[in-house]
Amino acid sequence: METQAQAQAQFDAVVAAEQRVEPRDWMPDAYRATLVRQIAQHAHSEIIGMQPEGNWLTRAPSLRRKAILLAKAQDEAGHGLYLYAAAETLGVDRAELTEKLIDGRQKYSSIFNYPTLTFADVGVIGWLVDGAAICNQVPLCRCSYGPYARAMVRICKEESFHQRQGYELLMTLMAGTDAQRAMVQDAVDRWWWPSLMMFGPPDGASPNSERSMAWRIKRHSNDELRQRFVDMTVPQAEHLGVVLPDPELAWNAERGSWDFGEPDWSELQQVIKGHGPCNAQRIERRRAAHEDGAWVREAASAYAAKQAAREGSSG
Amino acid sequence: MSGERSSWPLYEVFVRPRRGLNHVHVGSLHASDDTMALLAARDLYTRRNEGVSLWVVRSDAITASSPDEQDPFFAPSGDKVYRHPTFYPIPEDVPHI
Numbered sequence: 001m002e003t004q005a006q007a008q009a010q011f012d013a014v015v016a017a018e019q020r021v022e023p024r025d026w027m028p029d030a031y032r033a034t035l036v037r038q039i040a041q042h043a044h045s046e047i048i049g050m051q052p053e054g055n056w057l058t059r060a061p062s063l064r065r066k067a068i069l070l071a072k073a074q075d076e077a078g079h080g081l082y083l084y085a086a087a088e089t090l091g092v093d094r095a096e097l098t099e100k101l102i103d104g105r106q107k108y109s110s111i112f113n114y115p116t117l118t119f120a121d122v123g124v125i126g127w128l129v130d131g132a133a134i135c136n137q138v139p140l141c142r143c144s145y146g147p148y149a150r151a152m153v154r155i156c157k158e159e160s161f162h163q164r165q166g167y168e169l170l171m172t173l174m175a176g177t178d179a180q181r182a183m184v185q186d187a188v189d190r191w192w193w194p195s196l197m198m199f200g201p202p203d204g205a206s207p208n209s210e211r212s213m214a215w216r217i218k219r220h221s222n223d224e225l226r227q228r229f230v231d232m233t234v235p236q237a238e239h240l241g242v243v244l245p246d247p248e249l250a251w252n253a254e255r256g257s258w259d260f261g262e263p264d265w266s267e268l269q270q271v272i273k274g275h276g277p278c279n280a281q282r283i284e285r286r287r288a289a290h291e292d293g294a295w296v297r298e299a300a301s302a303y304a305a306k307q308a309a310r311e312g313s314s315g
Numbered sequence: 316m317s318g319e320r321s322s323w324p325l326y327e328v329f330v331r332p333r334r335g336l337n338h339v340h341v342g343s344l345h346a347s348d349d350t351m352a353l354l355a356a357r358d359l360y361t362r363r364n365e366g367v368s369l370w371v372v373r374s375d376a377i378t379a380s381s382p383d384e385q386d387p388f389f390a391p392s393g394d395k396v397y398r399h400p401t402f403y404p405i406p407e408d409v410p411h412i
Contacts, residue, residue, distance in 0.1 A: 078362065
């Protein structure tokens, strides 16, 4: 019989050797709990993330834009399902996770609690929000937990389309009228700071980061990823012809990076606590979709039971 | 609310990316029956021409070895180095071997 210490030593060795932990391996309870919380929150974010853009599905200005936006929302549903499947390998049930989301016992990314006021928001979400998500997600492809890492590989491949369609949408608007350019700038002004907050609190105020990095769930600190995102985004903003709403943004030749201002962390705390502009609306919509879809799930179950009974009696 | 969904069995999904390649495991999903599993697998795992053929199989129909790398199940192959071509020293100047 393997002792706890031997199991722990083998787990540590697998992680240290950059191998992957797989579902039926022994793992520390806290590792499992951390993964369940993180993967569930990630899955919920994908599912809730369909709403801000879904708001524009019927009002997209052309059939082309409508088809693109629909494909993006379908991807997000798919990403949510890959992630729920990864969470289930840790011994939780998807229905239970959905209940926890609806009851407010599990979180999703604070970014989706902001409203999409104009069609330019759809472009800015693709460019900035999906751009920030890619920064966060690419290192997760090397996460120590196999099923999560594999889900992230699929997701990252598809996210690239999301970011590019957003940037292309904005380039189209920027080549249009003054009113259209102003609409893009207004959307950038509203989404820039919330996008920076997507990387989480500053390193000094992120208590679980160190342990997640030791377990190789997380590969880079929040501040490192935030800096990487700013450095990637500034030249894209210049090319687009928009101004990022940060007076402190300046090139630092010594560091070879952009200096930037401090996001308003009290705003992030407020949104996380449920006081963002759209928190209640997002959860209410999710609850309604779940309840309105109940008859479809029941019908599928009833059909399957009837077929099984028929096969049983004829065979 | 949880009962009806939990009763849907788990399926493992395998995709053949193109002719000439094996079906490869890509993930899993819950579905009410085999047909629904196939439809959901198509929508979930082949949105971008990832495959030309799909298999779905109920997870509870799979018999698996233990995943543990120390598993004695795989021990019989561990000490048979003579099954590998590199076990046999051949002079450098012997061609095509």
